[in-house]
Amino acid sequence: MVHTMFDPLSQRYPSQRFPIYAGHAMVNCSTPQASAAGMQALLRGGNAFDAAVAAASALTVVEPTANGIGADAFCIAWSAKEHRLIGLNSSGPAPQGISIDRVIADGHAGNGHMPALGWTPVTVPGAPAAWAAINKRYGRLSLSEDLAPAVDYARNGYPANPNLAMWWDRATASYRRHNADGRFDEWFRVFTSNGRAPAAGDIVTLPEHAATLESIGASDARSFYEGDLARLIDKASREAGGYLRYDDLAAYRAQWGEPMRLDYRGWQVCEIPPNGQGIVALMALNILRNFDIPAKPDAATYHRQIEAIKIAFADAFDTVTDPDDSSVDYARYLAPEYGEEKVRLIGNTAKIRTTRTPSSSGTVYLCCADGEGNMVSYIQSNYMGFGSGIVVPGTGIALQNRGADFSLDPSRANALKPGKRTYHTIIPGFLMRDGRPVGPFGVMGGYMQPQGHVQVAMNTIDFHLDPQQALDAPRWRWDHRNAMRVEALRFDARIARELASRGHDTTMSLEPADFGRGQMIMRLDNGALVGGTESRTDSNIACW
Numbered sequence: 001m002v003h004t005m006f007d008p009l010s011q012r013y014p015s016q017r018f019p020i021y022a023g024h025a026m027v028n029c030s031t032p033q034a035s036a037a038g039m040q041a042l043l044r045g046g047n048a049f050d051a052a053v054a055a056a057s058a059l060t061v062v063e064p065t066a067n068g069i070g071a072d073a074f075c076i077a078w079s080a081k082e083h084r085l086i087g088l089n090s091s092g093p094a095p096q097g098i099s100i101d102r103v104i105a106d107g108h109a110g111n112g113h114m115p116a117l118g119w120t121p122v123t124v125p126g127a128p129a130a131w132a133a134i135n136k137r138y139g140r141l142s143l144s145e146d147l148a149p150a151v152d153y154a155r156n157g158y159p160a161n162p163n164l165a166m167w168w169d170r171a172t173a174s175y176r177r178h179n180a181d182g183r184f185d186e187w188f189r190v191f192t193s194n195g196r197a198p199a200a201g202d203i204v205t206l207p208e209h210a211a212t213l214e215s216i217g218a219s220d221a222r223s224f225y226e227g228d229l230a231r232l233i234d235k236a237s238r239e240a241g242g243y244l245r246y247d248d249l250a251a252y253r254a255q256w257g258e259p260m261r262l263d264y265r266g267w268q269v270c271e272i273p274p275n276g277q278g279i280v281a282l283m284a285l286n287i288l289r290n291f292d293i294p295a296k297p298d299a300a301t302y303h304r305q306i307e308a309i310k311i312a313f314a315d316a317f318d319t320v321t322d323p324d325d326s327s328v329d330y331a332r333y334l335a336p337e338y339g340e341e342k343v344r345l346i347g348n349t350a351k352i353r354t355t356r357t358p359s360s361s362g363t364v365y366l367c368c369a370d371g372e373g374n375m376v377s378y379i380q381s382n383y384m385g386f387g388s389g390i391v392v393p394g395t396g397i398a399l400q401n402r403g404a405d406f407s408l409d410p411s412r413a414n415a416l417k418p419g420k421r422t423y424h425t426i427i428p429g430f431l432m433r434d435g436r437p438v439g440p441f442g443v444m445g446g447y448m449q450p451q452g453h454v455q456v457a458m459n460t461i462d463f464h465l466d467p468q469q470a471l472d473a474p475r476w477r478w479d480h481r482n483a484m485r486v487e488a489l490r491f492d493a494r495i496a497r498e499l500a501s502r503g504h505d506t507t508m509s510l511e512p513a514d515f516g517r518g519q520m521i522m523r524l525d526n527g528a529l530v531g532g533t534e535s536r537t538d539s540n541i542a543c544w
């Protein structure tokens with residue numbers, strides 16, 4: 001076959017992207033097929049909200065390595081009709097039948113922690129509810145029309161992209177190592193061909209996935225929460241000794257709310273409040289706004305960014321959880337006094353701020369804008385790659401493993417409880433200025449996300465980079481204690497050495513996925529749109 005003649009991940013020559021301008025509409029996604037799905041919704045008479053739902057549902061098909069029908073979702077959007085910024089939290093709670101004592105008694109606690117795989121970490125999936133809520137409140141098309149491109153991809157097939165194939169192959173190897181008891185047999189049946197992941201260029205079809213999406217579209221997602229799909233999920237959970245039940249699904253509703261905003265040098269950086277970790281980015285920026293920032297980042301700038309992120313994470317790890325189970329006033333982290341207090345902790349050398357080691361994960365982010373002024377920042381995730389490894393038989397529904405982040409220590413803020421939402425890593429971002437929407441942005445990738453938000457926001461606001469350059473700029477990533485990584489092929493080696501001399505345990509990484517994958521759209525004063533898309537993966541922009 002022709003596609004075996006070359007390695008699509010081997011790039012011998014430098015490649016660069018310029019920002020893309022559009023006069024009417026734009027859809028930016030981590031795969032070209034998802035961007036095309038969003039544009040199809042726009043061309044059929046939909047708006048940016050329809051485009052977001054179309055792209056998000058398509059991503060469950062064309063990038064199942066990071067999200068699925070059983071995912072969670074968050075959204076921040078500017079509604080031109082309401083002339084306001086709104087937020088949607090569609091993360092699901094733990095089942096009512098789970099508890100710390102029961103997980104331990106059932107032998108599911110490995111080394112005192114929640115497991116990452118299997119039914120135990122599965123919480124109520126929120127993505128289908130997010131699609132229905134966005135479509136009902138703001139969409140112009142029916143939910144079935146929004147999901148139609150995803151159904152087509154799943155039923156008639158699409159060619160696997162290079163990075164997708166790489167992550168699919170890695171997931172296959174991982175599930176094979178953990179499948180001695182056969183609990184992932186359904187995953188292998190649905191997502192592999194005779195145990196083999198698709199290679200780049202192979203045509204992927206997911207027929208059961210297509211039928212499930214049709215059912216969700218036809219019922220405005222109620223089949224997933226109160227109908228036949230809910231009953232199939234309940235049945236599979238009971239048979240495998242899981243905790244998720246029909247009643248957990250039937251009780252679920254996505255929650256609309258107000259985004260949190262931080263004034264940063266005349267701009268407003270906006271995030272979803274906890275249980276999401278967007279507040280980590282705002283806390284770090286609250287500290288960083290007390291420094292004078294040079295026109296171009298130097299070693300001191302990077303050092304301060306890293307220390308601010310470490311301080312913000314240390315506080316967030318101790319307090320961020322479901323706000324319905326917390327007495328913490330999260331607004332205090334955005335007060336000037338917090339930044340002024342914490343900035344005094346940052347000297348010239350690296351300090352250990354927390355001993356917690358964040359986990360890795362997989363996520364998809366997208367953003368959309370239309371000619372009416374609507375702009376959508378949307379993120380969706382199965383958490384760790386395909387998630388729990390559990391696929392509901394006969395449905396193609398891959399369930400997330402978001403509950404893996406719960407603590408089994410009852411004294412911790414994020415301790416597991418029935419009906420509680422866990423600390424959540426996925427965060428959509430949005431920029432405003434003078435009360436005017438500038439546009440959506442996001443960087444996916446577990447605990448890299450707030451770190452990426454800080455870097456992209458500062459690249460835009462402090463260093464005056466266009467959306468493409470704001471994404472392409474070399475990134476760093478804090479890992480744990482004083483350990484961090486920088487991009488080997490992008491980051492200035494001299495600055496990396498200076499960071500090491502300041503006490504940062506600095507590693508040069510050749511893995512682009514270590515540093516997240518982002519998208520961004522800005523609306524100019526004349527109404528034109530300008531966008532950037534991640535150069536570290538298979539991203540694409542569709543516009544007109």
